[in-house]
Amino acid sequence: MNKIKNYDDLIRLGDSESRSVVLTIADRVLTRLDAYHRIKAITRLDGDILTIGTRKWDLSSKRNVYLVGAGKACNHMAMAIDEILGDRLTRGIAIVKIAEDSDRFHRTEVHVGGHPIPDETGHRAALEILSLADQAGPEDLFIAVISGGSSALMSCPIDGITLQDEMDATDVLLKSGAGIYEINAIRRHISQTNGGRLAQRIARSGAELIGFGISDAVGNPPSGDITRPYADYASTPIGPDKTTLADARAVIANYDLADRLPRSIVDYLESAGEEDETPKAFPDNTYFLLNTLPDSCLYAKEVAEQMGLPAMIVSSFLEGESSDAGTFFASIAREAQASGNPVAPPCVLIAAGETTTHIPDNSIIGGHGGPGHELVTGFALTAAKTHGAAMISLDSEGTDGTTTAAGGLCDSTSLARADQCGVNLHEALRTHATHEALSAIGDAVFTGNTGTNLCDLNILYIPARPA
Known part of the structure; x- marks a missing residue:
């Protein structure tokens, strides 16, 4: 195993053969998705000539070359660029969720910001990045590496909205039941960096921008040929934003948030005009999209078939309540064993997307967890009726929700093992303490930073x- 750190512990429990199948597939997919290797595969520096895929740049014509980045996969993305450019890099600033002992940088400053809730460290680093953009000129080049999580990690609210306001708003939004696109409609319109605002600042300086991105947006097509610039790049701090002020206002109305969000944010969004809209196009920028959400499903299907197992992609659009999704997959497993529908076992079913957890009141929270934890816990409650069924649900970047675990792996024995340990899985779901529950029975999965960020892989x- 290359990515899953506690493989040996996970394989000793329950249905070992079934657990081995899902662990092997997940590990090989995460290895293939690692952005460090994907950037290195298409990028090289020969003297003054920087080649990225099918494009070339002469760095002798550039006064400064800056690296800026943020996201949960930023460690590996920034390391690749820092290593390739070496002394050609003037300065780098990267904002990451977790710094690893294995991280190695030459000229890049690494800041550990807050995620999913922004913090002061990320805010200060974002101000440093904006200062670089404001001081730049037409002879400068910015290379940006952005992955999911940049909204929180590179947090920098507009004047009139405090960092605490944005922190409080993020907490409310994440527990509201709103989807990530809806949450971002608000976050992008109150930010100096998010929703293309960083690219806007760089464009005003006259500097050139090359962007590397990983898209975790539900609905994007597979990445295809990553050596060619991606024409439809959108969102994040460096790309045009598809959300609108009208979208942000609709989220407040649809989820009854007017009295729950900070007053400064509600008032601003209600009064903002066309001049406050996020930028919608950057025709002069060059973007390379390293991976999109469906890639994880396609790679998982390839690996399963290489292992001699029929595989079906159920959906790369998976959304909704996490524990309900787990119950659904357990029901499908039971149906497959009973009738051979929708595919006869032995088989592998794959899904990706971003399920959520609705928490209307913080007082009910009794521990820690995340969507992946809750999905497999919901799975475990029904999968006890399906001999040998095993399911892994991972936040592909390596940390699920409020935990340091990537997610969980449950099988048809998990419920019985929980009962033997005195762990009540129903109670764990009710109190959103699934991390403590899964850790107690040995079903939490740990990876550390994986180098990618494509939402959840199931x-x-x-x-x-x-017989």
Whole structure:
């Protein structure tokens, strides 16, 4: 195993053969998605000539070359650029969620920001990046590396809205049941960096911008040929924003947030005019999209078939309540063993997307967890009826929700093992303390930073029913 750190512990429990299948597939997919290797595969520096895919730049014509980045996969992305450019890099600033002992940088400053809730460290680093943009000129080049999580990590609210306001708003939004696109409609319109505002500042300076991105947006097509610039790049701090002020106002109305969000944010969004809209186009920028959400499903299907297992992609649009999604997959496993529908076992079912957890009142929270934890816990409650079924649900960047675990792996024995340990999985779901529950029975999965960020990867293995 290359990415899953506690593989040996996970494989000793429950249905070992079934757990081995989903662990092997997940690990190989995460390895293939690592942005460090993907950037290195298409980027090189020969003397003064920087080649990225099908494009070339003569760095002898550039006064300064800056690296800026933020996101949960930023460690690996920034390391690749820092290593390739070496002394050609004037200065780098990267804002990451977790710094690893294995991180190595030459001329890049690394700041550990807050995620999913922004913090002061990320805010200060964002101000440093904006200062670089404001001081730049037409002879300068910015290379930006952006992945999911940049909204929180590179937090920099507009004048009139405090960092605390943005922190409080993020907490409310994440627990409101709103989808990530809806949450971002608000966050992008109150930010100096998000929703293309960083690219806007760089464009005003006259400097050139090359962007590397990983898209975790539900609905994007597969990445395809990553050596060619991506024409439809959108969102994040460096790309045009597809959300609108009208979208942001609709989220407040649809989720009854007017009295829950900070008053400064509600008042601003209600009064903002056309001049306050986020930028919608950057025709002069060059973007390379390293991966999109469906890639994880396609790679998982390839790996499963290489292992001799029929595989079906159920959806790369998976959304909704996490625990309900887990119950659904357990029901599919039971149906497959009973009738051979929708595919006869042994087989692998794959899904990706971004499920959410609705928490209307913080007082009910009794521990820690995340969507992946809750999905497999919901799975475990029903999967006990399906011999050998095993499911892994991972936040592909390596940290699920408020935990340091990537997610969880449950099988048909998890409920019984929980009962033997005195762990009530129903109670864990009710109190959103699934991390403590899964850790107690050995079903939490740890990876550390993976080098990618494609939302949640869910892999279900259904063996044939024994005679």
